[in-house]
Amino acid sequence: MSFRNAWIVTQKEFSIVRLRKTLIYFYIGIPLVLSIGLPLLVSHIINGQSIRASDIHYVTGLMDAFEFFFAIISVILSSYTAAYSIVGEKIQKSLEPLLSTPISDGEILLGKGLSAFIPSFAAVILGNSIYMALMDKVSFHLLGYYYYPNLSTAIVLLLLVPITIVFSIEVSTVSSSRVSDPRSSYQLSMAGFIPFFIVYVLTEVGVITLTNTTLLAIAGIVAVADVVMYTVVVKTFNRDEILTSWK
Numbered sequence: 001m002s003f004r005n006a007w008i009v010t011q012k013e014f015s016i017v018r019l020r021k022t023l024i025y026f027y028i029g030i031p032l033v034l035s036i037g038l039p040l041l042v043s044h045i046i047n048g049q050s051i052r053a054s055d056i057h058y059v060t061g062l063m064d065a066f067e068f069f070f071a072i073i074s075v076i077l078s079s080y081t082a083a084y085s086i087v088g089e090k091i092q093k094s095l096e097p098l099l100s101t102p103i104s105d106g107e108i109l110l111g112k113g114l115s116a117f118i119p120s121f122a123a124v125i126l127g128n129s130i131y132m133a134l135m136d137k138v139s140f141h142l143l144g145y146y147y148y149p150n151l152s153t154a155i156v157l158l159l160l161v162p163i164t165i166v167f168s169i170e171v172s173t174v175s176s177s178r179v180s181d182p183r184s185s186y187q188l189s190m191a192g193f194i195p196f197f198i199v200y201v202l203t204e205v206g207v208i209t210l211t212n213t214t215l216l217a218i219a220g221i222v223a224v225a226d227v228v229m230y231t232v233v234v235k236t237f238n239r240d241e242i243l244t245s246w247k
């Protein structure tokens with residue numbers, strides 16, 4: 001596999017993204033709204049209240065859940081791009097020339113995957129940096145020290161988010177390879193969002209506590225899912241079938 005060939009595909013995808021202004025706004029808007037809105041929500045919860053020990057435990061648990069929420073956002077961001085990458089090009093009549101070039105399936109998949117991974121990961125990192133800076137102002141008032149950054153943050157951002165994006169891209173690639181409509185592809189790709197949302201809900205109702213051990217366990221499960229989904233992607237992405245069967 002040639003990374004150079006894969007990067008050519010990535011650059012081609014980036015050129016398409018630049019033409020889709022709504023996608024750029026999507027990458028900027030969602031992380032920005034969360035990075036500002038979540039600290040404002042926590043500040044509103046504790047504003048003007050007499051802080052007790054139980055309140056501190058509740059707020060720190062809330063911040064841990066919000067940190068995990070950025071892993072969920074990474075699924076949404078990457079799905080939106082990856083779900084369009086194949087079926088969108090088919091509609092625009094630009095996929096056939098790409099599949100007819102002497103580039104391997106693996107190089108095409110890697111190139112398209114990178115085009116979804118890089119902006120998604122960058123948007124999450126930027127949004128989370130703003131979130132931590134604003135939340136630290138709240139946490140210092142509540143706790144007397146800055147809550148971020150911490151080990152849980154490192155696990156989420158540097159481990160869980162990257163492998164979650166990979167999982168999302170794999171699910172989206174499978175859906176994009178099997179349907180001929182961008183809307184259907186995106187709807188199917190959002191299946192990768194469901195497990196993470198369930199985990200988030202369970203943290204909010206107190207069934208799961210997002211300790212470092214729990215986060216590492218979740219990351220391990222996602223890593224295994226990445227490996228399984230990769231085999232599915234390889235079997236699903238058949239350039240000959242895509243070229244001949246889609247009408």
